[in-house]
Amino acid sequence: MHWRPRVGFVGDVIPFSHDGRVWLFYLLDERPDDPTAGPSGMPWALVSTTDFVHYVDHGVVLPAGDRDAVDFDCYTGSVVADGSRLHLFYTGHNPRRGSADGSYQVVCHAVSDGDPTQWTKLPADTFGAPNGFVPQDWRDPFVYRTAPGQPWQMILAARYADVPDRRAGVVARLTSPDLERWELAAPLWEPHRYITQECPDLFQWGDWWYLVYSEFSDAFQTRYRVSRTPDGPWLAPARDSVDGRAFYAAKTVEFEGRRFFVGWIPTRQGDTWQWAGDLAVLEAHQESDGTLAFGLPSEVVAAYDEPEDVKLSPLDGASPDPGQGATDRYASWIGDVVPPHCLITLTVDVAPGTHSFGLLLHATEDGEQAAVLRLEPHRNRLVLDQWPRGRTGPAQWQIHGDVPHAVDLERPCPLPPGRHTLQVLLDGPTAQAVVDHRIALSFRTEPSGRVGLFVTDGAVEVVDLQVARTGS
Template identity: 45%
Template sequence: MSQQGFYRPQGAWVGDVIPWQEDGSFHLFYLHETRLTPAAGMPWHRVVTDDLVGFHERGEAIASSGPSADDFNIYTGSIVLGPDGAHHAFYTGQNPANTGRDGRPLQLVMHATSHDGMQTWQRHPVDTFGATDGYETGDWRDPFVYWDEEAQLWRMLITARHATGPARRRGVIAQCLSRDLAHWEPAEAFWDPQRYVAMECPEVFQWGEWWYLVFSEFSDAFTTRYRMSRSQHGPWVVPEHDTLDGRAFYAAKSASRDGRRYFFGWIASREGASDDGAWQWAGTMSVLEATQRTDGTLAFHPTSALRETFDAEIHGAGIGAGTVLNVPDGYAVEMTPVEAPSTFRAVVRFDIADGTTECGLLLRASADGDESYVLRLEPRRGRLVLDRWPRRSTGTEQWQISGDVPFAIELERPCRIEPGMHELEVIVDGDLCVATLDDATVLSTRIYDRPKGHLGFFVGEGTVTVDAFSVFARAERSPEPTVSTHDLIAAAS
């Protein structure tokens, strides 16, 4: 993987990201997952980026306090700048050896401050607190703190669970209030939909006339969702398409710069680096930009900075404009003449005729297109899915092909696919794949088993006209700078 626009530390993986933007630089604190056995304790690390393409590792930010400490594991939280000019980190402390009254590993909200520009942090154990009455002690995490200008106080949102009720619907975003960032008082729950096991990594922000509540859940799906309202107090509206991405992109939290909002999450790895491997916790950092529509709903797509790294068009690697695939009752495919590189960006514009059943893009395909990854648009079902051929088989007979599993079930994205012109963009970087339909619907995933191959465009039972099909590689670049603008300013001062 090239690491341009994505980030994974050497010998480790990126867990939940805690983004903070200041003076034009994004400081991205993240849970540094080594997957060591026995576990060494989870610290926060920090990377800094000015351009969302080059990520500069700044090492350990807040270390594990050791095997006997309440914060042996330091889990997700948030950063704010206090009125004293200090940065305040609120985070989750957890130690599997310390259990609460419900018998589960105790989770605590903990506090640290930095007076040197987030270079070093001082813990404040006296400010530590656990779940308030009525909530499970083993679910009290991911504190998100923000300043409420109207009420003139600080609000803290906390991932929590009611102590009683249906087990998979106890999830609640609890709330505490403070005026000094040290003493917190419990308040009425911020959001209590009685819908999910838990709503992880919550955040709330205002954008224009709308407020947005973002959270990650793993009840119905392992995904990041959002809600919208005219007020931070709700009621919260469920948009038609309420997810940021699919199963593989998780725990996304956002930061804004110059009126643009970016979401930082991680694309999960799979066990054994195999397409059939189980999804693992943590992976590679990936960034999506949100666009606000006139009705307040959000569209998502890769950043323009990532797209612009692919500035070398590979002539002759696409399919000719004006190519028509017309098969009223069958299947047709047009293949590219050469294989695509391991890292590329493909942009395809095409016109879908009314009544078309399916169409889409083949990735890393055999020359005849019979074996490949498949990004398939299904207009009648209103979805984009990832499929692959060959699928898994349960035996040697023809009927033992897993035809009853028509795609990677967890990699399905709802979207509107009306007759007419559409654009499908795919960015592949090693085993990472980020597909975007109409600059609005994103599907991120891993593609391990087929490291190379051709591209192709297909249609099933319908007609599609290719308007443009371009493939871009990355040009050779000079080495990235080793320090960010923020660090240069800090050094000068």
């Protein structure tokens, strides 16, 4: 379900709806194994789908430039249709071009006669940052119209010059009558908060406009703002993030009247997140106040059509009835080993005053070692924990007791008493969890072990706990 090319990894995704399909352009991170091969630039590759379950791989469609080209690296951008012609705008970068402060970034342009797999670059249309902006951050052009017949607009991840770094970020804006000539306009958003806002994306949904961006100042997250107009003011909803650390650079696409956020779940090397990984998709649902809820696409859920009930056995004197804990203890129950590719669904009724509950994933037989999806009603949050957190040993500090969970994988999550559903999509080491079809948390874990249930200082009534395999 989390697509990855046979060779390489998925970086920033540029989704485009066209001709009855979703075309997912992406930055191909090839990570060559041979360090003597020399540096190679980054191209755009393409995969397409109609259901986010089955994919067609179209390979590289926008090759990287040669060693001295301004687009040695072809970085993030956008694709739009103007009649029968398609326009692709992207960021050009070359580490050998620039100043002592870093290499420049420029906006580049390519066109197609309608085939998303065939593009012609237009080098004469290339342009860099105007005066007043840092030339090293002039990237991720997103092109749109607010209505048919209106001028084209382009927004970019940019930074003002001579401003403290963490307040320099601005969503710059340009306008054009023809997608060739661009003039600087008033910025779309000046938050005075970030180094910059990567991968900006703008769309209208009903009476609301949405500005989506990814930031790496306060946290590595994709966030969004809402407005009643396409020009702002851009207000923060109560839940302004799409996911946690492990769902980055998400951009959106409308397909058959639905809105999807497409990003990537990074690989890890030890405790370090890497750039690029596996493609990941969330479907957005709009709440009455404009806030967005996020869940797994219904086609993905439907692909897991062989559900089986999980039989749980109590551990350490817990009640034989799973979920019936106690007001003064931790209680847990363990089930069988789950397949590495499956959909786990837990539905519970949570008793008032319950401190925490959740699932043990890839657990040992005694439940002592596991990845822990912990829902905390008293804090209204969902977190990922891990035991052991660090290496075990004779000293107390070795258990990482001052790190209560993976702090970059914490999500705000309303959890009043009553019924709640937790879905967990396991796809080898790649995973996505969704609570109540509203709150998403992507993560990585070791793909082997048992599933379990736990409750701390409280009780839940287990309505069902099922594991479903994919029949496709």
